[in-house]
Amino acid sequence: MKKFLATITATFILGFLAVQKVFAQDVFGVNDLTDVNLGTRSLQDTIAGIINIFLGFLGILAVVLILYGGFIWMTSAGNTDKIQRAKMIIVSAVIGLVIIVSAYAISRFILQSLYDETGAGNSGNTNGVTLPPTGGTCARPPNP
8 A cells, every 4th residue: 555655646746746738849959059158268268177177076086085094094093004005195285286376376377467468358459558440540749
């Protein structure tokens, strides 16, 4: 009896509440990919995103290694070989984390410098100086 009630309840929940009805408004999902906006980011933004994701994964790996070294140290039960191994893992992971943070800072500085020099970061202005419109002439400065 319990299985029967569970089956009826599951059928009711899944069949009537969770299932969304489709009224054949789209033929074979052709219009599903119209608002994806692939390739709308600039090349600089794409490269910066790839670098940030890569360095983020490396940072996660370094933190996991620190946790692993701590786990080995806590479960060593006084064994000096395991303690030395755990210390080496933790020190190596901290050095790696420092290198990763330094690489992030250097890449951020380089990309920001490239943005500033190419005008990609401030809508075509270079170093905060507004350029005259294309095809126009500049007015002569007045004589002193």
